[in-house]
Amino acid sequence: MLTFEQKLAIIETFPQLERKNVSLGRVNFHFEESVTEKKNVVYHLHPNGNGFVYTEEIKDFPSDNKGMVNIRDFSEEDLRTVIEQSILSLSAKSSEETATVKEIDEEQWINAENHTLILVHEDDEMWNVYAGVNLDGTFLSYSEAKQYLEEEGFKKK
Structure with a gap:
């Protein structure tokens, strides 16, 4: 499992995302150019390594009732892939x-x-x-x- 710091480092490589610190040391990352009301790509990344990524429109990553997938046990490759796909799902279509x-x-x-x-x-x-x-x-x-x-x-x- 990737640590909180490792996940932060990976997420921060996406220049489209804006970091937002929230309570209890958790961090959200917003995609301000989203074409929907959804802005959170990464939600409540916690210092214990737990967190969520918005995947409601992504087939390969099943989402919960809030449209999120838990990334606690994701590899670096899976984390990069899910974030890329999340950003694409919230982007303007060609x-x-x-x-x-x-x-x-x-x-x-x-x-x-x-x-x-x-x-x-x-x-x-x-x-x-x-x-x-x-x-x-x-x-x-x-x-x-x-x-x-x-x-x-x-x-x-």
Whole structure:
């Protein structure tokens, strides 16, 4: 396990992050250029080595109900990777990514039993999944909705 000092040294190599000292010797690192309301990339890094990184939009790092993953036992490589991916998830998307998302207004998803769900981008903010006229789920991002559909056994038609 990396020590608090080692983790600090790694995190401080990311010039996009701004250090914020908080109570009990803990440290947060904010990404002020975030395109979402989320600014904390590193949350409550504690002198005992415990801490969290924002991973709500990252598939490879499962997050808790606050969208964070515990980094207590992370290696240097894993810590660098999760921070890079966290910053990317909070960054402005390229015009190509934005155009792709904007082009998707509606998608059909089907499962092995030929049940169909419709994924609809509504109000430029929400992704809604419909089973016929019934709302099945609402998500804040395309990746969240896609993950849900795939976990439920659906594939894009």
